[in-house]
Amino acid sequence: MSNNSINKASVVNRYLQDRLEPKDYADAFAPSNIALCKYWGKRDGELNLPVNSSLSVSLAHLGSHTKISRSEDGSDKVRLNNKDLPSDSDFSRKVIDFVDLFRRGQKIPLIVDTRNNIPTAAGLASSASGFAALMLALDDFFSLNLDKSVLSAFARMGSGSASRSIYTGFVRWDMGSRADGMDSVASQLDNRWPDLCIGLIKVSSARKPVDSRSGMQRTIETSKLYPSWPEQAGSDLITLEQAIDEQNFAQMGACAEKNAMSMHATMMSAWPPLVYWLPESLAVMQQVWQLREAGVAVYFTMDAGPNLKLLFETASLSVLQTEFPIMEVIQPFSD
């Protein structure tokens, strides 16, 4: 379904004025998000257009803070967590490539300074909040005044799930159908869930052996079970929206856990098998299942990595803090 005549630059071009009017400084924050219905599989790798719609909850104050200012010595500088990065590092190149979509050859050397306040113990990816914060900061710095849905579409071109990090709370990313992806954008649900807690459990901070993009690709190309995934995700999305509307925690938790397990199932049936779990991940999963059998309303979700994100309500907070002393707790709607 990829359309080779459409690339990121041609999509962005249509929304820009002829010449940028840069300010001296801008900054922006965007939150991390945890998907309850996962983004898993691209129908277009250039624009990061997904094969299924997805739904997430944002992590409130945990995310990325990005500052943009003029660089006085004529060359771009990229800083991450208070460290200057070499210009040929992966991170620098991704950031500068993204910025170039907007500069379009104009000589406006910049300092892009990103700080992630995600606790290193959390084991969370930061590309979603990072590209969302960068997009928001660019919008301000160049006075682009883009609509939020356009910001979501552009952030998506940096990292798929960044489309969701433009918003807080519950966020749905519609897969869309247009070749240029301008309808593949996120939007915020009205619902709030003050009692909802997310427990971050890190079992490893090792770099994952296969990045998400390659993992998606391998799964699509080699898993015979993957073709069933889009339908699973589609039905999970409906179930989750209904559960959120009715604040039915058991329905939400069960659906989110089943969705995550099904995503991991598609990976495991790829070749070579893609197993992001570590033995320690499985031990935590078993602990969660035992707690649930004992009557504790706790579920988990996992992304393309070994760490777990528990889902529960404040009523279960103290028992879970005792069970998982290393857990970092976020309350998306009250933090």
Add this chain to the structure above:
Amino acid sequence: MSNNSINKASVVNRYLQDRLEPKDYADAFAPSNIALCKYWGKRDGELNLPVNSSLSVSLAHLGSHTKISRSEDGSDKVRLNNKDLPSDSDFSRKVIDFVDLFRRGQKIPLIVDTRNNIPTAAGLASSASGFAALMLALDDFFSLNLDKSVLSAFARMGSGSASRSIYTGFVRWDMGSRADGMDSVASQLDNRWPDLCIGLIKVSSARKPVDSRSGMQRTIETSKLYPSWPEQAGSDLITLEQAIDEQNFAQMGACAEKNAMSMHATMMSAWPPLVYWLPESLAVMQQVWQLREAGVAVYFTMDAGPNLKLLFETASLSVLQTEFPIMEVIQPFSD
């Protein structure tokens, strides 16, 4: 697809003479088997008719030895591994129910004595070899003189994979299409593979929390990925037969491992999730993948339990015995 008018007894009836002529004694041996393409899902739960054809390799001298003799005190007796079992135990009832299919009300009290020589360290199920040996012993005891394919069909009604344990070596179980299942039978492939080794690695001997029959049922009823399984199994069967014909070990090992991972993937996407793996299982899997990256031609398969069965050739035997000191090695074609 289940046909309620057909049950085990009505199928067996057609193959029996009016009156049985029992001998005083009979015994038989049947080997365990390890499926390279798994039996996973029933289209008929009464007759154990599968949704896909499967392929296994038998474990030579490892299996079940069953002796049948007359019981002098008028009541049936069931012995397992030299212990008398209570008549209301699960095992006793299954054995007697199966024997009753053939006795059809005739008063012929029996002693059924089964011994499994599968090392307890192996972590292997014994229902396949058990029902195959029982069927072979009944055929002899009652002088039924049934064809091997009929024996395979009847053993299948005791336990699905028992259909394959009627034979040694490589065995294919065709799913068949008849409602009475008489074409859902196993047959032996001509091929031998003298260098082939199976390494049994037991990580736990705990009783599995969910038996295979219930696991299959839950998976079919709740997994959205399961509908892709029969096609996966069908294509794996073709790949495996070709690999066996050409003695292409990498092709056979990869296909068997992918088939097992895909079966486990369908379970994990069930609800509640069915994860037979233990943290220790995952650790052994990772060790296998690391060895493969280091150039050792080793693959694994797993059934509905936490234990692993490694597949390799004699050339890799010594390095693998060093890596896995607890491994029990079987050479199906030379033991």
